[in-house]
Amino acid sequence: MKGTSAIAAVILAAGQSSRMERFKPLLPIGSGRAIERVAQAFLSAGISDLIVVTGHRADELQQTLAPLKVSCVENKQYCQGMFSSVQAGIRALPASCPAFFIHPADIPLVRPHTIRRLVDAFQAWRPAILYPLFDDRRGHPTLIQRDLIPGILSWKGTGGLRACLQDREAASRELPVADEAVLMDMDTPADYRRLQARSLRGDLPSAAEVRVLMEGIQKLPADVVAHCRAVAAIARRLADALAAAGVSIDSELTEAAALLHDIARTQPDHARAGARLLETHGFPRLAPLVADHMDLAVDGEAPLDEAQIVFLADKLAAGDRLVDLEERFGRKMDKYGRDPDVAAAIARRRDNARRVQAKVETAAGRALMTIIGETENHGEMER
Numbered sequence: 001m002k003g004t005s006a007i008a009a010v011i012l013a014a015g016q017s018s019r020m021e022r023f024k025p026l027l028p029i030g031s032g033r034a035i036e037r038v039a040q041a042f043l044s045a046g047i048s049d050l051i052v053v054t055g056h057r058a059d060e061l062q063q064t065l066a067p068l069k070v071s072c073v074e075n076k077q078y079c080q081g082m083f084s085s086v087q088a089g090i091r092a093l094p095a096s097c098p099a100f101f102i103h104p105a106d107i108p109l110v111r112p113h114t115i116r117r118l119v120d121a122f123q124a125w126r127p128a129i130l131y132p133l134f135d136d137r138r139g140h141p142t143l144i145q146r147d148l149i150p151g152i153l154s155w156k157g158t159g160g161l162r163a164c165l166q167d168r169e170a171a172s173r174e175l176p177v178a179d180e181a182v183l184m185d186m187d188t189p190a191d192y193r194r195l196q197a198r199s200l201r202g203d204l205p206s207a208a209e210v211r212v213l214m215e216g217i218q219k220l221p222a223d224v225v226a227h228c229r230a231v232a233a234i235a236r237r238l239a240d241a242l243a244a245a246g247v248s249i250d251s252e253l254t255e256a257a258a259l260l261h262d263i264a265r266t267q268p269d270h271a272r273a274g275a276r277l278l279e280t281h282g283f284p285r286l287a288p289l290v291a292d293h294m295d296l297a298v299d300g301e302a303p304l305d306e307a308q309i310v311f312l313a314d315k316l317a318a319g320d321r322l323v324d325l326e327e328r329f330g331r332k333m334d335k336y337g338r339d340p341d342v343a344a345a346i347a348r349r350r351d352n353a354r355r356v357q358a359k360v361e362t363a364a365g366r367a368l369m370t371i372i373g374e375t376e377n378h379g380e381m382e383r
Contacts, residue, residue, distance in 0.1 A: 007049075007119060008097040009042045009141065010089030011035070011070075013105035014055025014078035019187050023057055025105040026064065027192065030199030034108040034186070035061060039068050045115035047101065051092050053078075053085040083160040090149055102161065103141035109181035109198055110141065113282030118143050121175045128171035132182045135212050138174065139182025178213045178281045180206050203283050204256050213263060213281065223319060224265045230320040232259035234372055235313035239306070241364045241371045247304055254306040257289035258313050271295075295345075298352040304359050312356040315349070322372065325353050 013035055017024040025035040032040065035052065042050055050070040054061045055078025062072045075088040086102060093100055099122060101115070114132060122130050122143050130143040142161075144152075148168065155164040165172075186192040198206070205213070214220045214228070235258035239251040260283075264274035275291035278284070289307045296311040315328055329350040337343040357368050364371055 006097055007047060007099050007101070007122075007143070008093050009047045009050050009101035009103060010086065010093070011038055011042075011050060011052045011103050011105055012082060012085045012089065013061055014053050014058075014075045014085040014088075015082065016056045016079075017106075020106075020189070020192070023060075024186055025061060026057070027186070029108050029195055033064060035064060035105050036068070037108040038103060038105055038110075039065060039070055041110055041112050042101070042103075042115060043068065044112035045119070047115065047119075049094055049097060051089050052105075053089040055079075055085065081160065083155075083164070086161050087153055090152055093146075093149070097146060099143055099145050101141040101143050104185065106185045106187070107140045107181070107183075108186070109184060109195060111179050111181065111203075111282035113280060114177050114179040114182065115141065117177060117280065118175055121173070125173050127173035128168045129165055129173070131172065131174050132177045132179065133174040134177055134180055134182050135208060135216065137183055139177075141182075176212070176217050178205065178209045178217060178283075180208050180212075201252075203285055204252055205260070205283055205286075210256070210259055213260065218263055218266075218277075220263070220265060224262055226320040227317060228259050228262050230317040230322070231261060231310075231313045232256075234258070234316050234322070235309050237372050238309050238313060238360060238368075241366070242304060242309070242360065245364045247363050249304065249309065250306055253285060253289075254309050256283075257286045257293075257306065258310045260286060261290050261293040261310055261314060263290065295349055296352055298355040300355045300359070304356070304363060308356045308359070312353055312360070315353045316368075316372070324369065325350060325357060329353075 013025040025033070027034050029037050039050055039052065052061065052065060052070055052072050053075050054072050055075045058074045065072060071092065073088055073092045075085045077084045118130055118132060118141070128145045128148060131138040152164055157163055181198065184195055184198065186195055214225055232255050236251060236255040239249045239254040242249045243251055260274065260278065262270065262274065264270040264277055267273040271294045272291050275287040278287045278290060289310050292307050293310050293314050296307060298308060315325060316322060318328060329346060332346045333343060337346060360371070361368055
């Protein structure tokens, strides 16, 4: 990414973690320790100038970070508060950096994609300060113009960095992100348990992230949201039935992709546009399933997978109403079938959906509508 490497990051890891009663930067989170997860996120985003401000247990932190080749700056006055660490880190910034991130080490699961999006927005807008915004709440990391350094270093007031930056509020911007982790710190053992649970989800979105993507960032119409939820309910029932029958299907991945399959519904070529959007926001495993949800070539002999289930589930929902394939494609053919090319495309999708249906019924040993829980009159899916 052009210009990314010139931007630096200051990671604050000097405090004693008194409320947590354990040293937060060295707590394990998923595949690494908190400080490692933070540093790796910035490195993965292309931020190579990393300054970690240490204080309490500085030697242990430096030893832990040695393989990552980041710079450590010890703040011997760390007991004076976090703002003293902000100033210590800023003093160590390279003269060439046009802007810098400030990020606490106890917010360890921000996605690299979020950091990249902040860099892109900064380069486009050039605000004095840029904040990630999740669900109308500002989070971390904060990206700050280099021009603000003298004011931060000379600040003598109270209230820390937030108060110091208050007089530049009019020149600040906010970037809506689908990353709940920008708000997730670990001040308490309960916070820590919540972060551990999130780390197990990998790149699958939380319910709050799905809502923010749909309603806050993309602003989907209510009928599209209702359709997505209906498709997700169908897909989850199919995936769970197949998993119970011994088929290797990831039910959570299938449900998440089905829920977001029409995330770009208001855009041209919405399947591929949706895949690109999910990649940008940090959900790469969902992207290929969303890209293929409209039209998927299905080999009748190939094993079932998540993409086939999302494709089939989408064909079984008309709006938020459950339908069978014959009704769905019969209506399509009645409406559009006078054009030979369109009719051929409808028939192709119908035949591929039938192949998936046959594979599902064979694997699960039950009729498709029995698995889904068909009502007598194909009524609205439960939500």
